[in-house]
Amino acid sequence: MLLCDIGNTSYHFLEAERDYKKDTLSFDPVTIKEEVNYICVNPKIKTILKDLPNWIDLSTKLDMGKYYETMGVDRMVASEAIENGIIIDAGSAVTVDIVKDGLFQGGFIYPGLNAMSKTYKDISSALEYPFNFNIDLNRLPKNSTDAITYGYLKTLYAEVTSHNMNIILTGGDAKEFAKIFPDAEVDENLIFKGMKKILMHS
Amino acid sequence: MLLCDIGNTSYHFLEAERDYKKDTLSFDPVTIKEEVNYICVNPKIKTILKDLPNWIDLSTKLDMGKYYETMGVDRMVASEAIENGIIIDAGSAVTVDIVKDGLFQGGFIYPGLNAMSKTYKDISSALEYPFNFNIDLNRLPKNSTDAITYGYLKTLYAEVTSHNMNIILTGGDAKEFAKIFPDAEVDENLIFKGMKKILMHS
Numbered sequence: 001m002l003l004c005d006i007g008n009t010s011y012h013f014l015e016a017e018r019d020y021k022k023d024t025l026s027f028d029p030v031t032i033k034e035e036v037n038y039i040c041v042n043p044k045i046k047t048i049l050k051d052l053p054n055w056i057d058l059s060t061k062l063d064m065g066k067y068y069e070t071m072g073v074d075r076m077v078a079s080e081a082i083e084n085g086i087i088i089d090a091g092s093a094v095t096v097d098i099v100k101d102g103l104f105q106g107g108f109i110y111p112g113l114n115a116m117s118k119t120y121k122d123i124s125s126a127l128e129y130p131f132n133f134n135i136d137l138n139r140l141p142k143n144s145t146d147a148i149t150y151g152y153l154k155t156l157y158a159e160v161t162s163h164n165m166n167i168i169l170t171g172g173d174a175k176e177f178a179k180i181f182p183d184a185e186v187d188e189n190l191i192f193k194g195m196k197k198i199l200m201h202s
Numbered sequence: 203m204l205l206c207d208i209g210n211t212s213y214h215f216l217e218a219e220r221d222y223k224k225d226t227l228s229f230d231p232v233t234i235k236e237e238v239n240y241i242c243v244n245p246k247i248k249t250i251l252k253d254l255p256n257w258i259d260l261s262t263k264l265d266m267g268k269y270y271e272t273m274g275v276d277r278m279v280a281s282e283a284i285e286n287g288i289i290i291d292a293g294s295a296v297t298v299d300i301v302k303d304g305l306f307q308g309g310f311i312y313p314g315l316n317a318m319s320k321t322y323k324d325i326s327s328a329l330e331y332p333f334n335f336n337i338d339l340n341r342l343p344k345n346s347t348d349a350i351t352y353g354y355l356k357t358l359y360a361e362v363t364s365h366n367m368n369i370i371l372t373g374g375d376a377k378e379f380a381k382i383f384p385d386a387e388v389d390e391n392l393i394f395k396g397m398k399k400i401l402m403h404s
Contacts, residue, residue, distance in 0.1 A: 098342055109349045111318075118321075120311070123313060151296075151312040156357050
């Protein structure tokens, strides 16, 4: 069985236990002949896949009533994967979603690493520093690198930890964020877990 | 006595009790003949003012040892204005600085309203919503407008309020931010207070 999570920049495949990525700009989905269960947040690719009968849109098997209309399907599927916890999906955006007793409670969206770096730089060249993921968030900053790092990460940390729940980190920047959330569980295949669960129950 | 706080977009003057702004692109400082005590974070204008003997740079009268080298002089002067509290200066960047017993403890930098709006929009057109300053931050969002608003403002709120200190709001967006920090004191002339204090003690 082939699973695929399609975002804005890549197709993320899982084949048995092996996962790999293909660039959305260069990969042609017609080249795959076997059955693929997929979810997709990329509108262009969604249109292409509609005409390929071996590509099966798993979002049609989701109970959408548990979520809200404009919510990304990747956030819904990640939420399906857990019973209790707070999910941080650190990609081009950082989405944070809370699940209690298997029910989605709500969530929010924060800028991803690259987007936020650019934001500071665009405000002023005086704020063009790389983030310091080894920062001590218990100390108020007294230098520019830490002042923007703390601004980006301590604010997120303060809100996330205020919920006192298990934290599950996923997405392309999960390992970087794990330095800030040392108690979090990193699970880069969380969305595939959600997809398998939906398949099992459909 | 004329005081002036010069930022990237405007000269902010205080003459007796009246304050007014002039655009940095069109205003010519040579037109002012009386003595002006100023601070300036705009490098270009700084160079021009150096040659005008009636423009007096107040930053030379600051005890810089209390702060850090690359810190904006406007943050230093705002910090001089208070004995205890947490200052939120909401402009093109949002700077947050903590003062205890008249001593700067450290601070951080967060993106301003316009910058952060652009950030979400640039990540995806699906995140192009105006912020909702009437949001209830005690409820987890279940719609896109609130999901980005909460991401921008609840994170900041959680960090700022964790310090359990008086909050003083200043800067061009102070009134918008006051909706999120209802217990904060709004003082749009905080920097002028700091400047007067420096003048009195120098």
